Amino acid sequence: MNKHEIEAKYKERDSQKRNNSLLFRRYQSYTRVQKLDKLLLKIDKGILKNGLLDVGCGDGWFLRYMYENFDENFQYTGIDYLVDRIQRAKVLSINTFKFFDCDIEELNDSYKYGLVSAFTVLSSIGDKNQQNMLLRSMWDRVIPGGYLLVFDLRYRNLNNSDVNSINSSDIMETLQVDSGISDTGTVPPVLFDIFGPSGSPLIEKMLPFLRCHFYLLIQKDSV
Helix, strand or coil: CCHHHHHHHHHHHHHHHHHCCHHHHHHHHHHHHHHHHHHHCCCCHHHHHHCEEEECCCCCHHHHHHHHHCCCCCCEEEEECCHHHHHHHHHHCCCCCEEEECCHHHCCCCCCEEEEEEECCHHHCCCHHHHHHHHHHHHHCEEEEEEEEEEEECCCCCCCCCCCCCCHHHHHHHHCCCCCEEEEECCCHHHHHHHHHHHHHHHHHHCHHHCCEEEEEEECCCC
Protein backbone atom coordinates (compact mmCIF):
# COMPACT_ATOMS: atom_id res chain seq x y z
CA MET A 1 0.00 0.00 0.00
CA ASN A 2 1.51 3.35 -1.03
CA LYS A 3 1.19 6.75 0.62
CA HIS A 4 -1.44 7.96 -1.84
CA GLU A 5 -3.70 5.01 -1.06
CA ILE A 6 -3.32 5.53 2.68
CA GLU A 7 -3.97 9.24 2.36
CA ALA A 8 -7.18 8.57 0.42
CA LYS A 9 -8.37 6.08 3.04
CA TYR A 10 -7.75 8.45 5.91
CA LYS A 11 -9.43 11.35 4.16
CA GLU A 12 -12.53 9.16 3.77
CA ARG A 13 -12.33 8.07 7.41
CA ASP A 14 -11.85 11.64 8.63
CA SER A 15 -14.81 12.78 6.55
CA GLN A 16 -17.00 10.16 8.21
CA LYS A 17 -15.76 11.17 11.66
CA ARG A 18 -16.76 14.77 10.98
CA ASN A 19 -20.23 13.54 10.04
CA ASN A 20 -20.64 12.01 13.50
CA SER A 21 -22.30 14.27 16.04
CA LEU A 22 -20.22 16.33 18.45
CA LEU A 23 -21.88 14.50 21.34
CA PHE A 24 -20.79 11.13 19.91
CA ARG A 25 -17.21 12.31 19.42
CA ARG A 26 -17.11 13.50 23.01
CA TYR A 27 -18.56 10.20 24.23
CA GLN A 28 -16.03 8.25 22.13
CA SER A 29 -13.13 10.34 23.40
CA TYR A 30 -14.23 9.98 27.04
CA THR A 31 -14.66 6.19 26.70
CA ARG A 32 -11.29 5.81 25.00
CA VAL A 33 -9.40 7.71 27.68
CA GLN A 34 -11.30 5.93 30.48
CA LYS A 35 -10.33 2.52 29.08
CA LEU A 36 -6.78 3.65 28.36
CA ASP A 37 -6.27 4.82 31.91
CA LYS A 38 -7.13 1.36 33.22
CA LEU A 39 -4.72 -0.34 30.83
CA LEU A 40 -1.91 2.09 31.51
CA LEU A 41 -2.09 1.27 35.22
CA LYS A 42 -0.77 -2.17 34.24
CA ILE A 43 2.42 -0.76 32.73
CA ASP A 44 5.73 -0.78 34.58
CA LYS A 45 6.56 2.92 34.33
CA GLY A 46 10.28 2.16 34.60
CA ILE A 47 10.11 0.51 31.17
CA LEU A 48 8.94 3.78 29.63
CA LYS A 49 12.33 5.39 30.23
CA ASN A 50 13.30 3.56 27.03
CA GLY A 51 10.89 5.80 25.15
CA LEU A 52 7.56 5.62 23.33
CA LEU A 53 6.90 5.14 19.62
CA ASP A 54 3.41 5.91 18.27
CA VAL A 55 2.84 4.43 14.81
CA GLY A 56 0.35 6.38 12.71
CA CYS A 57 0.56 9.14 15.30
CA GLY A 58 -1.74 11.62 13.56
CA ASP A 59 -1.51 14.95 15.36
CA GLY A 60 0.41 13.36 18.24
CA TRP A 61 -2.47 13.35 20.75
CA PHE A 62 -1.46 10.07 22.43
CA LEU A 63 2.15 11.16 22.98
CA ARG A 64 0.94 14.43 24.49
CA TYR A 65 -1.47 12.50 26.69
CA MET A 66 1.37 10.32 27.97
CA TYR A 67 3.59 13.36 28.48
CA GLU A 68 0.92 15.11 30.54
CA ASN A 69 0.11 12.06 32.67
CA PHE A 70 3.41 10.26 33.16
CA ASP A 71 6.87 11.78 32.77
CA GLU A 72 8.27 14.61 30.73
CA ASN A 73 11.71 13.00 30.54
CA PHE A 74 10.70 10.07 28.35
CA GLN A 75 11.63 10.03 24.67
CA TYR A 76 8.49 10.62 22.59
CA THR A 77 8.55 9.63 18.91
CA GLY A 78 5.70 9.61 16.39
CA ILE A 79 5.62 8.46 12.78
CA ASP A 80 2.93 8.89 10.15
CA TYR A 81 2.67 8.60 6.38
CA LEU A 82 0.67 11.81 6.06
CA VAL A 83 2.77 14.96 5.96
CA ASP A 84 -0.04 17.31 7.05
CA ARG A 85 -0.57 15.25 10.22
CA ILE A 86 3.13 15.33 11.07
CA GLN A 87 3.19 19.10 10.54
CA ARG A 88 0.21 19.53 12.84
CA ALA A 89 1.79 17.25 15.46
CA LYS A 90 4.90 19.43 15.48
CA VAL A 91 2.80 22.56 15.96
CA LEU A 92 0.74 21.11 18.82
CA SER A 93 3.57 19.35 20.68
CA ILE A 94 6.65 20.56 22.51
CA ASN A 95 9.91 20.65 20.58
CA THR A 96 11.50 17.72 22.39
CA PHE A 97 9.04 15.35 20.71
CA LYS A 98 10.30 13.73 17.50
CA PHE A 99 8.00 13.31 14.52
CA PHE A 100 8.87 11.66 11.22
CA ASP A 101 7.04 11.38 7.92
CA CYS A 102 7.94 7.76 7.26
CA ASP A 103 7.11 4.07 7.63
CA ILE A 104 8.36 2.14 10.66
CA GLU A 105 10.87 0.35 8.42
CA GLU A 106 12.24 3.72 7.29
CA LEU A 107 13.27 4.89 10.76
CA ASN A 108 16.97 5.58 10.59
CA ASP A 109 17.91 3.68 13.70
CA SER A 110 17.36 0.25 15.19
CA TYR A 111 16.30 1.70 18.55
CA LYS A 112 13.83 -0.33 20.59
CA TYR A 113 11.16 1.27 22.78
CA GLY A 114 9.49 0.62 26.10
CA LEU A 115 6.08 1.17 24.52
CA VAL A 116 5.00 0.96 20.88
CA SER A 117 1.40 2.01 20.13
CA ALA A 118 -0.98 2.14 17.17
CA PHE A 119 -4.48 3.66 17.18
CA THR A 120 -6.90 2.67 14.36
CA VAL A 121 -3.95 1.95 12.07
CA LEU A 122 -4.23 -1.77 11.42
CA SER A 123 -7.87 -1.55 10.34
CA SER A 124 -6.84 0.82 7.54
CA ILE A 125 -4.61 -1.82 5.93
CA GLY A 126 -6.67 -3.95 3.56
CA ASP A 127 -4.03 -6.55 2.80
CA LYS A 128 -3.70 -9.10 5.62
CA ASN A 129 -0.05 -9.83 4.83
CA GLN A 130 0.86 -6.14 5.02
CA GLN A 131 -1.13 -5.85 8.23
CA ASN A 132 0.84 -8.73 9.75
CA MET A 133 4.13 -7.31 8.51
CA LEU A 134 3.42 -4.02 10.28
CA LEU A 135 2.46 -5.85 13.47
CA ARG A 136 5.71 -7.82 13.47
CA SER A 137 7.74 -4.69 12.73
CA MET A 138 6.10 -2.94 15.68
CA TRP A 139 6.74 -5.94 17.91
CA ASP A 140 10.41 -5.99 16.83
CA ARG A 141 10.72 -2.40 18.06
CA VAL A 142 9.61 -3.36 21.60
CA ILE A 143 12.39 -4.02 24.11
CA PRO A 144 12.30 -7.20 26.24
CA GLY A 145 9.85 -6.46 29.04
CA GLY A 146 8.29 -3.63 27.01
CA TYR A 147 4.75 -3.23 25.72
CA LEU A 148 2.68 -3.12 22.56
CA LEU A 149 -0.57 -1.13 22.80
CA VAL A 150 -3.23 -1.40 20.07
CA PHE A 151 -6.59 0.36 19.79
CA ASP A 152 -8.71 -0.54 16.79
CA LEU A 153 -12.05 -1.64 15.30
CA ARG A 154 -13.62 -5.02 16.09
CA TYR A 155 -16.08 -4.88 13.18
CA ARG A 156 -16.04 -3.78 9.57
CA ASN A 157 -17.31 -0.28 8.86
CA LEU A 158 -20.45 -0.72 6.76
CA ASN A 159 -20.16 2.85 5.51
CA ASN A 160 -16.53 2.53 4.41
CA SER A 161 -15.34 -0.69 2.77
CA ASP A 162 -11.71 0.40 3.17
CA VAL A 163 -11.95 0.06 6.95
CA ASN A 164 -11.41 -3.53 8.04
CA SER A 165 -11.93 -5.37 11.29
CA ILE A 166 -9.25 -6.91 13.48
CA ASN A 167 -9.36 -8.34 16.97
CA SER A 168 -7.11 -9.19 19.88
CA SER A 169 -6.86 -12.88 19.03
CA ASP A 170 -5.70 -12.06 15.48
CA ILE A 171 -2.89 -9.94 16.86
CA MET A 172 -1.78 -12.45 19.47
CA GLU A 173 -1.81 -15.25 16.90
CA THR A 174 0.30 -13.21 14.48
CA LEU A 175 2.83 -12.35 17.18
CA GLN A 176 2.70 -15.87 18.64
CA VAL A 177 2.00 -14.67 22.16
CA ASP A 178 -0.24 -16.43 24.62
CA SER A 179 -1.64 -13.60 26.70
CA GLY A 180 -2.47 -9.94 26.78
CA ILE A 181 -4.75 -7.54 28.61
CA SER A 182 -7.73 -6.55 26.50
CA ASP A 183 -10.93 -4.55 26.80
CA THR A 184 -13.68 -3.26 24.53
CA GLY A 185 -15.68 -0.06 24.40
CA THR A 186 -17.86 2.42 22.51
CA VAL A 187 -21.17 1.66 20.83
CA PRO A 188 -21.41 2.46 17.10
CA PRO A 189 -22.66 5.94 16.05
CA VAL A 190 -25.99 4.54 14.86
CA LEU A 191 -26.76 3.16 18.33
CA PHE A 192 -25.55 6.33 20.00
CA ASP A 193 -27.98 8.31 17.87
CA ILE A 194 -30.79 6.07 19.15
CA PHE A 195 -29.90 5.86 22.85
CA GLY A 196 -28.10 9.17 23.29
CA PRO A 197 -25.34 10.15 25.76
CA SER A 198 -27.26 8.85 28.78
CA GLY A 199 -28.43 5.50 27.37
CA SER A 200 -25.33 4.50 25.37
CA PRO A 201 -23.08 3.77 28.38
CA LEU A 202 -25.82 1.48 29.73
CA ILE A 203 -26.08 -0.36 26.39
CA GLU A 204 -22.30 -0.62 26.30
CA LYS A 205 -22.30 -2.20 29.75
CA MET A 206 -25.24 -4.57 29.26
CA LEU A 207 -24.45 -5.69 25.70
CA PRO A 208 -20.66 -5.83 25.40
CA PHE A 209 -20.81 -7.62 22.03
CA LEU A 210 -22.06 -4.34 20.54
CA ARG A 211 -18.88 -2.48 21.47
CA CYS A 212 -17.10 -1.54 18.28
CA HIS A 213 -13.54 -0.87 19.53
CA PHE A 214 -11.01 -2.98 21.37
CA TYR A 215 -7.90 -2.23 23.38
CA LEU A 216 -4.99 -4.67 23.72
CA LEU A 217 -1.84 -4.40 25.81
CA ILE A 218 0.84 -7.09 25.38
CA GLN A 219 4.06 -7.28 27.36
CA LYS A 220 7.07 -8.88 25.71
CA ASP A 221 8.92 -11.51 27.72
CA SER A 222 12.05 -10.32 29.46
CA VAL A 223 15.32 -11.93 28.42
